[in-house]
Amino acid sequence: MVISKIYRSLVFMVYGMLAVFTSMGWAYVMLILSHCVLLYSISLVKLRWLCFIAGLTTLATFKMEPFISWQAGFVTGNFELRPLLFYGGCGFTIMRSMSFALENCEKKDGNYSILELLKYNFYLPFFYFGPIMTFDKFYIQANNPNLTRKDGEMWNISLQGLLHLGVIMIVAALLHFMYILTIPSDMKLLKNISDWALGMYAFTCILGLAYLNLVYDWVKAAVMFGVINTISRLDHLDPPKPPKCITMLYVFSETISSLHF
Structure with a gap:
């Protein structure tokens, strides 16, 4: 051993x-x-x-x-x-x-x-x-021969794995069922729908689908790094933390405070 x-x-x-x-x-x-x-x-x-x-x-x-x-x-x-x-x-x-x-x-x-x-x-x-x-x-x-785990560590690793699996399923569903670029690409459809439907579409895009499209790259990176980090934690490694969402404005304050002029 x-x-x-x-x-x-x-x-x-x-x-x-x-x-x-x-x-x-x-x-x-x-x-x-x-x-x-x-x-x-x-x-x-x-x-x-x-x-x-x-x-x-x-x-x-x-x-x-x-x-x-x-x-x-x-x-x-x-x-x-x-x-x-x-x-x-x-x-x-x-x-x-x-x-x-x-x-x-x-x-x-x-x-x-x-x-x-x-x-x-x-x-x-x-x-x-x-x-x-x-x-x-x-x-x-x-190279650390002392391979011990803290109390509840395996539970946390399993929970992270299930969380990433859930996010993957949600992203797959969004990509399959929500076509954010389909309606704008079909000008005939835009001309035929009512003003109320067009307004609701724009409202939905601004508050929902457009936001998901904005953070899509971050979600991909977070899920990919999260899955890799979960596997590496099983190998008794402490991997780097996953990237932060670009919509978290405090990231910019942390970045500025870390600079030394």
Whole structure:
């Protein structure tokens, strides 16, 4: 039991690599490994500015030809999620490698091994879609042999899972039954309906459907991160908090107060 606790981060890495290989192929795994090796090699110099430049330059190659076409050629197949998984996996890999490189620069005695970077990067729940847990936090939590839970923690995790499932069902129902753009796109229908019906439609759009459309991206991010966070909490990790809704105005006050002029 103690051995399994010690090597659980290694198990996470192996499982993640096998899952990525199954979904995207060995060529894609080799591309991801090349990004990890590149930024790991640069981190050995222990210059933070160089790690920043290397990471941002590597990210920029996904917007520059012929680099983007060359890298995209490592993935075969035309399945629907291919572009999303390709860019998500590569982008988050580079950002995680930057976090590792910056932490390695701060390490006073020696360097972290590249195995630690691979364990960190190939943790499957975070691999394709994030969120980004910085390397220092992941390293401590993933290598913690004391895997105990607080009272009621499993109940809270189960409740969160059910909540996210309920939100997913509600969003699916809204997308299927509420067509906010259908009536405006049909001008013949607008001309034939009464003023009262048109006014009620506008009122409903302003107070209801338009608001749902406004926060739709936030709902997607909150549900996606929420599901991922719930899974990672089952692995005894403390993931980053989900994004806040854009309609919560106090977020702006928090943002302003956090700035130091």
